Amino acid sequence: MLQLPAFIAFTGVDDPGLLDGMTLLSTRYPIEWGLLVDDAQTHLPLFPDADARARLLARPGLRWAAHVCGEQARLIANHPVAATVDIAGVTRVQVNHGTTGSTPEQIGNTAWFGRRHGVRSMLQCSDGFPRDMRVDWLFDVSFGTGVAPASWPRIPQDGPFCGYSGGIAPDNVATVLERIAAPEGTLYWIDMESGVRSGGRFDLDKCEAVCRAVYG
Incomplete structure (x- = not known):
C-alpha cells in the first residue's frame, strides 16, 4: 500500500485574498502553507x-512555515544572533541560505535559531538526506524552478523528518509518490511552489487538485 505524506506544503502564498479558500481547504486536507x-x-x-504576511498569519486555523531567503537566511546560518527576521505565527522555519549544502556549524546555527523562537527548523539538501536530526530536511534540486530530480532518495531509517520537492504538480504528484515509494509507516512531506502557480499567481485550484490526487 502506498505510504502517503503526513501533509502537503504549498509554498509561495502571497495574497491575503485567498485566505477563505485556504481555510476551507485546510479543513479537508493536511496542509502546511509556506x-x-x-x-x-x-x-x-x-x-x-x-x-x-501579518494579514495572512492572523487567520486562525492555518499551519504556516516561513521560508527565509536572502540576507536574513545567510545570517541565520552563519551568525544567528544577528538575524532580525520576524517569524512569529509560524510552526516551522526553512532557511534558504544557499545551494551548496550546509556545514555542521550552519546546521547547528539553524537549529539554535529555531529553538530560540520555539519552532522547528528546516534546511535543504540535494544529495540524499543527511542523518543530522537537529533539523528537518527538504530534498530539493529545484529551488523554486520546477526542475524534477533524476531520482528520489530514500529517507534514512530512524532518521530526521524529511520532505521532497522539485517539479511536483497536480498532473504528476501521484507518479512522484510511487517513485518515492516511502516504506510503510514513514513520516514525510512533499512541498511544491511553481507547480501550484498559474500565470505567476498562487492557484488554489491547483492546490486542491494536488490534495485530491494524493488523499482522494
Whole structure:
C-alpha cells in the first residue's frame, strides 16, 4: 500500500485574498502553507511584504512555515544572533541560505535559531538526506524552478523528518509518490511552489487538485 505524506506544503502564498479558500481547504486536507520571506524582494510575486504576511498569519486555523531567503537566511546560518527576521505565527522555519549544502556549524546555527523562537527548523539538501536530526530536511534540486530530480532518495531509517520537492504538480504528484515509494509507516512531506502557480499567481485550484490526487 502506498505510504502517503503526513501533509502537503504549498509554498509561495502571497495574497491575503485567498485566505477563505485556504481555510476551507485546510479543513479537508493536511496542509502546511509556506511564506517566502525576503524584504529585499517584496516588489516581486511570491514575496509578500510585512503587512501582507501579518494579514495572512492572523487567520486562525492555518499551519504556516516561513521560508527565509536572502540576507536574513545567510545570517541565520552563519551568525544567528544577528538575524532580525520576524517569524512569529509560524510552526516551522526553512532557511534558504544557499545551494551548496550546509556545514555542521550552519546546521547547528539553524537549529539554535529555531529553538530560540520555539519552532522547528528546516534546511535543504540535494544529495540524499543527511542523518543530522537537529533539523528537518527538504530534498530539493529545484529551488523554486520546477526542475524534477533524476531520482528520489530514500529517507534514512530512524532518521530526521524529511520532505521532497522539485517539479511536483497536480498532473504528476501521484507518479512522484510511487517513485518515492516511502516504506510503510514513514513520516514525510512533499512541498511544491511553481507547480501550484498559474500565470505567476498562487492557484488554489491547483492546490486542491494536488490534495485530491494524493488523499482522494
